[in-house]
Amino acid sequence: MTIQNTIESYIKKGFLKIYQIEIPSVEFQATRKEFKGDLTVVIFPLLRYIKGNPTEIGEKLGNYLLENVAEVINFNVINGFLNLVIEDGYFLKLFNLMNQNPTFGFESPKESDKAMMVEYSSPNTNKPLHLGHVRNNLLGFAVAEIIKASGKKVYKTQIINDRGIHICKSMLAWKLFGNGETPASTGLKGDKLVGNYYVKFDQEYKKQIAQFVEKGISEDEAKKTAPILLEAQEMLRKWENEDEETVSLWKKMNQWVYKGFEVTYKNLGVDFDALYYESDTYLLGKDVVAQGIEKGVFYKKEDGSVWCDLTDEGLDEKIVLRSDGTAVYITQDIGTAIQRVNDLKDVGGMVYTVGNEQDYHFQVLFLILKKLGFDWAKNLFHLSYGMVDLPSGKMKSREGTVVDADDLMVEMTETAKNISEELGKLDGYSEEEKNELHKIIGLGALKYFILKVDPKKRILFDPESSVDFQGNTGPFIQYTYARIQSIIRKATFDYSLEINELELHEKEREIIKLMSLFPETIQQAADNYSPAIIANYTYDLVKEFNSFYQNVSILGEENHQKKIIRVQISKKVANIIKQAFSLLGIQVPERM
């Protein structure tokens, strides 16, 4: 039972006693720093039940609590806010409780609960991953970890877009201009090699269009009839007819790409539990369309195309099957969603990490699945995020104006190296260990930079100015962690004793209060699908610790009990930093 619950029940009792009125709930908030107190009761909502002066009501309730709740040792009322001062013993108890629990804040999944499936990354296999994918991957991974920590089973998944005209484009360009190049022969990462040919296709295509236009053909016409495009379309037909040569080229080049992606994912620190390939799923959903017609959710037009009428919901009509009977994008998505629940029976909801340009698509998709009557359809969430812009504008793969994911990670590691060498705290580290450390810091900076902002907002990323290492940044937090580790290494005495009675320093109280919020912060982050909430909490905790560190002496403290609790607090703060950062996919170093 938390103090909040206790106080809530006593306020209800007190209110009943003083005013003879029952109240359903009490609103709490943490007391603002500028006022005295630890917990605040907001009086205003109570005015609904009893007319009166909020200050007077606050005084009466405060007195009641003072008499009846042992932990409440003082109170004050300001502007309708009842601030309660809680005794130190309570905070000590609170601390000891969380200190005994090495996974404090993390809920283990309940067997009875349904699992969530989190989809992210979902790349095309015709080009390497870029900065936009990086945001997608970091967000998806972090949200998956957060949901897991909040007490739900999670499956991480991606759907690999391995077929379609865009894939054929790079295949064709390789066939025409590749001279049999392979990743081995060029020393290039497979995804890079294939990506180069995707760019090559586009260059050739543009050249042909220009030539046509010169001959007096309209641009629209030229775009449709450029020979290289027609050839790519022919290739797609061959692929769909399972032409042996085409399929084997497709397999070969996709393997190159997968090998390359594997490296990028590993460096990025993300992973998946289940993979789906569009080449396996692109025919799914057609049978569902038939069932949907029977149920009256869909209807057929004269030309044979099938539609869903969403005008009652304020949306448009949406096509779900072409007149020639083939599937469209949304048909696949309907089919794939159902397939996943069939594959993994305990899935009770899904999170789709996809950019906000597809907001409308997912609105429609979720609505259709609901109309089809799937009970899990109410637990679908589009984790929509804003674009990552460069100072030069939008990134375009076809034009090669992208920030490559691999290059970016290398650059960040380089920057970390330069900064860390100035500091020189790494005596005794081997080159290998140093490189590993620079990677941890560089990636920490990048990941934190991206995850600390609300997913919905667009990010401007300037590769020139790079990412900060000071202030509200990953390395700053990592640094604090490393410094705590340094203290712990030096604390060679036995500090395992549990302290139950001690007068706490103001900074100690503050930091215990903040640590105790970790569990609800995780829940809040999970409810909002927002890693930013974890990032900002961690930063607050670190700031509070630095202030504590500045104000009290830890190892130099003469009072043995105080010394013990300060080491314990430091260690627990480090532990929470590590846990919180693990949710963001960021590692913490022992030294830096």
Place this chain on the structure above:
RNA sequence: GGCCCCAUAGUUCAAUUGGAUAGAAUAUCAGAUUUCGGCUCUGACGGUUGAAGGUUCGAAUCCUUCUGGGGUCACCA
């Protein structure tokens, strides 16, 4: 044009989901520390929360209109 998202110190972000005097970082300036790591800490400066109305005891947050930016409105994915 219809619909959706965004707009907060010079800059990058917060604001306990409707609560107290809108907070941090950064940059600039001034200071602290003989000490557990000088990537630390304490101050100062910086705001008509894009604009105007409305609801409320109380609005950055909710509603309406407008302005600016982005997205989306394919038998593409």
